[in-house]
Amino acid sequence: MKLVRYGEYGAEKPGLVDGTGVLRDLSAHVTDIAGDALLPESLANLRALDPSSLPAVEGAPRIGACVGRVGKFICVGLNYTDHAEEAGMAIPDEPVLFMKPPNCIVGPYDNVEIPRGSQKTDWEVELGIVIGKTAKYVSVEDAYDHVAGYCVINDVSERHFQLERGGQWDKGKGCDTFGPLGPWLVTTDEITDPHVLDMWLEVDGKRYQNGSTRTMIFNVPFIVSYISQFMSLQPGDVISTGTPPGVGLGQKPPVYLKAGQTMRLAIAGLGEQQQTTVASA
Template identity: 85%
Template sequence: MKLVRYGEFGRERPGLIDDQGVLRDLSAVVPDIAGDTLLPEGLARLRGLDPKTLPAVSGAPRFGACVGGVGKFVCVGLNYTDHAAESGMPIPEEPVLFMKPTNCIVGPYDHVEIPRGSQKTDWEVELGIVIGKAAKYVSKENAYEHVAGYCIVNDVSERAFQLEHGGQWDKGKGCDTFGPVGPWLVTTDEIPDPHVLDMWLEVDGKRYQNGSTRTMIFDVPTIVSYISRFMSLQPGDIISTGTPPGVGLGQKPPVYLKAGQTMHLFIDGLGEQKQTTVPAA
């Protein structure tokens, strides 16, 4: 299934995309694509529906983040061998974790703000994991049981804030609009192997990132199991699993975003995102 949230910011409604690409409203079935809806029994209930019996949504409504009520937005840094190399950092022996605050979450086509004083705003296309069942001290063998599905994440980053202001990556990761998520949550039955997905990112039509989840250092079950050792994961939590090479920081010389540019992202089976950059209000 492809589950979505659509409508104006803060008032999104739940929906799904049927086999013909038609947006169908789920408001009479579930309150949101969040919480209990993402439990295995919640997803089984949605799979049992005939999409043709759901109201079709007319027009072209805004798509919000594909998951609502996100409690935690956990990220894995330097999780691609070639990205670690372009960043000039050693390949980690264990997953590098940091958090993006949930205030950064926006829809896949919403504007991305260039923060005040920013000179080094950067892009990162990433595979997102959406948790479907609470996870605490789970084994790698059982980790997939706790995954509801996958989505695209743009881990927008301000490199000077991240690396040049006294440490702690979170400073450069959590600015408002720095977490476009979606367009849809694709359930695990449609993505049997998340480690063979091609992905790319373009800025103003120029392709900078052109990679694959095949080069991830730590795979999905390892990541879910590892994080669950340090914090419990709840339905709707998002894990962003790292980015392939081609970020602005890694260009020679580095290239960073300016207001008025367009980012275009793609991951096999998960759809596309597109954002225009604007000055922060």
Template identity: 90%
Template sequence: MKLVRYGAIGQERPGIVDASGTLRDLSAHVSDIAGEALLPESLAHLRAIDPASLPAVEGNPRIGACVGKVGKFVCVGLNYTDHAEEAGMPIPDEPVLFMKPTSCIVGPYDNVEIPRTSVKTDWEVELGIVIGKTAKYVSVEDAYDHVAGYCVINDVSERAFQIERGGQWDKGKGCDTFGPMGPWLVTTDEITDPHVLDMWLEVDGKRYQTGSTRTMIFNVPTIVSYISQFMSLQPGDVISTGTPPGVGLGQKPPVYLKAGQTMRLAISGLGEQRQTTVPAA
């Protein structure tokens, strides 16, 4: 299934995209694509519904982040061999973890703000994992049982804040609008192997990132299991799993975003995002 949230900011409704690409309203069956709606039994109920029986959504509403009421937004750094090489950093022995505040989450087509005093705002196309069942001390073998599905994430980052302001990555990762998510939450039955997905990102029509989840250092079950040893993961929590090479920081010389530019990014099977950069209010 391709699950969607649509409508004005703060008023999103649940939807599903049918096989023909038509957006249909799910609000008679679930209040939001969030929390308990992502439990295995809840997804089984939604999967049993004939999409043709649902009302089609009129017009072209705003598409919101594909998961609502996210409790935790956990990220993995330096998780692609070719990106670690690009950054000139050793391949980590264990996953590098940091958090993005949920206040940074926006829809896949919403504007991205260039923060005040920013000089090094950057892009990162990433595979997102959406948790569908509480995970606490889970094994690698059982980790897939706790995954509801996957989505596209743009882990927007301000490198000066991240690297040059005291060593806390969170400073450069959590600015408002720095977490575009969606357009869809694609459930695991449609993505048989999340480790063979092509991904790309371009700015103003120039391709910067061309990669694949094949070069991930730590795969999906390893990541879910590893994080669950340090914190419990609840339904609706989101994990961003790292980016392939081609970020602005890795260009020679480095290239960073400025207001008035357009980012487009996609992962095969998971849809495409598009954002315009604007000055922060």
């Protein structure tokens, strides 16, 4: 299934995209694509519905983040061999973890703000994991049982804040609008192998990232299992799994975003995002 949240920011409704691309309303069956609606039994109930029996959504409403009420937004840094090489950093022995605050989450087509004082705002197309069942001390073998599905994430980052202002990475990762999610939450039954997905990102029509999840260092089940050893994961938590090469920081010379530009990014089977950059108010 391709699950969607649509409508005005803060008042999104649940929906799904049927096999013909029509957006259908799920409001009679779940209140949101969030929390308990992502449990395995809840997804099984939604999967059993005949999409043609659901009301078609008229017009072209705003598409919101594909997951609501995200409790934790956890990210894995330097998780692609070719990106680590691009950054001139050693391949990590264990996953590098950091957090983005959930309030940075926006829809896949919402504007991305260039923060005040920004010098080096950058882009990162990433595979997102959406948790569907509480995970605490889970094994690698059982990890997939705790995954509801996958989505596209743009892990927007301000490198000056992140790397040159002291402290942890979070201050360069959590600015408002720095976490576009979606357009869809694609359930695991539609993605046979999340480790063979092509992914790309363009800025103003120029392709900077053109990679694949094949070069991930730590794979999906390992990441879920690993994080669950340090903190429990709940339905609706989101994990961003790292980016392939081609970020602005890695260009020679580096290239960074400014207001008035357009980012387009996609992952095979998970849909496409597009954002316009604007100056923060």
